[in-house]
Amino acid sequence: xxxxxxxxxxxxxxKEVIPAAAQILEELQLGIQFTHxxxxxxxxxxxxxxxxxxxxxxxRAADGALFGATQSPSTKxxxxxxxxLAMRRAFDLYANLRPTTSLPVPGCPEGIDLxxxxxxxxxxxxxxxxREGDTAITERVITVGASERIARCAFDLAxxxxxxxxxxxxxxxxLKESDGLFRESCLKVATEYPDVRCDELLVDxxxxxxxxxxxxxxxxxxxNLFGDILSDEAAGLVGGLGIAPSANIGAGKAAYxxxxxxxxxxxxxxxIANPIGAVLSAAMLLDHVGQPEAAxxxxxxxxxxxxxGILTRDLGGDATTDQVTREVLARx
Ligand code: NAI
Ligand code: MG
Numbered sequence: 001x002x003x004x005x006x007x008x009x010x011x012x013x014x015k016e017v018i019p020a021a022a023q024i025l026e027e028l029q030l031g032i033q034f035t036h037x038x039x040x041x042x043x044x045x046x047x048x049x050x051x052x053x054x055x056x057x058x059x060r061a062a063d064g065a066l067f068g069a070t071q072s073p074s075t076k077x078x079x080x081x082x083x084x085l086a087m088r089r090a091f092d093l094y095a096n097l098r099p100t101t102s103l104p105v106p107g108c109p110e111g112i113d114l115x116x117x118x119x120x121x122x123x124x125x126x127x128x129x130x131r132e133g134d135t136a137i138t139e140r141v142i143t144v145g146a147s148e149r150i151a152r153c154a155f156d157l158a159x160x161x162x163x164x165x166x167x168x169x170x171x172x173x174x175l176k177e178s179d180g181l182f183r184e185s186c187l188k189v190a191t192e193y194p195d196v197r198c199d200e201l202l203v204d205x206x207x208x209x210x211x212x213x214x215x216x217x218x219x220x221x222x223x224n225l226f227g228d229i230l231s232d233e234a235a236g237l238v239g240g241l242g243i244a245p246s247a248n249i250g251a252g253k254a255a256y257x258x259x260x261x262x263x264x265x266x267x268x269x270x271x272i273a274n275p276i277g278a279v280l281s282a283a284m285l286l287d288h289v290g291q292p293e294a295a296x297x298x299x300x301x302x303x304x305x306x307x308x309g310i311l312t313r314d315l316g317g318d319a320t321t322d323q324v325t326r327e328v329l330a331r332x
Pocket of ligand 2: 229
């Protein structure tokens with residue numbers, strides 16, 4: 001069966017790293033059929049829509065989408081909606097998987113192999129915000145349904161990993177209602193998995209332990225905003241945003257894979273963006289479409305390139321996006 005991959009470069013460095021990742025997918029000769037779609041700020045400026053219907057259709061038709069990044073304004077712009085949030089909502093992509101593993105880059109501690117499983121549909125990103133005079137209110141929505149399904153996702157994944165440990169991360173000591181419910185829901189799901197160990201940490205303590213002893217962790221499950229923040233922190237442990245991949249998956253076929261970083265306007269257009277976050281996201285896509293061996297081939301090639309000291313500027317080297325991509329291709 002032909003695998004269809006929809007490429008959505010988006011804005012800024014997305015336009016540099018997605019073509020790099022696509023070249024690597026092509027090199028594997030899996031007969032992947034590529035489709036192309038637009039999303040993001042430039043797309044909004046051109047078409048008045050940051051996530052056109054045609055893009056949604058293209059994602060629906062594909063086995064997986066590879067997404068770059070978008071440039072989102074920090075102030076409200078009439079008609080603009082963040083395409084990543086809209087994609088997650090449109091396809092109910094409730095799980096955001098953000099793995100962090102030790103890589104052979106300068107300063108990276110050894111023995112890290114953790115996976116942040118971030119609830120992707122509610123929490124503080126509920127979209128329920130309003131102004132009441134001088135007061136701004138954002139509703140932090142937590143439901144039993146979303147909490148239980150993200151917990152199941154975390155426990156199912158932990159089952160497949162050597163350590164088989166899930167850490168529930170929350171702030172139930174202060175957010176007694178919302179995180180109280182999240183914690184309860186996760187602990188209830190934990191009872192269905194007697195073969196997986198389970199512990200819990202308050203989110204602030206977790207932030208400290210991630211720095212102090214990241215090797216203690218396996219799978220961590222948490223609410224949307226906490227997952228957003230702690231996954232960037234985790235990426236910082238192993239070399240930064242340039243190498244961090246992620247997956248957005250749900251119950252259906254639609255899924256998209258993206259480097260954790262944004263459009264990086266400070267380096268966009270210079271040909272120096274690190275393509276590895278996008279390349280490792282392509283490997284996660286291959287796992288999703290049932291090509292784990294091809295995914296491992298990509299990971300081995302990336303590790304070999306990094307070991308050889310071929311590093312972009314964010315990792316302390318001076319290699320360009322193209323050079324790193326060519327070295328990965330050569331090792332496939
Ligand atoms: P950013 O991730 O774009 O950049 C943060 C820092 O990391 C910058 O110094 C940048 O140069 C560096 N960096 C990022 N990607 C890199 C790469 N591939 N290689 C080397 N260095 C890299 O985050 P920032 O600056 O906070 O946001 C810029 C824009 O991106 C904003 O408009 C923001 O809304 C958007 N954004 C979009 C995301 C998405 O599409 N999923 C995620 C995060 C931010
Ligand atoms: Mg983020």
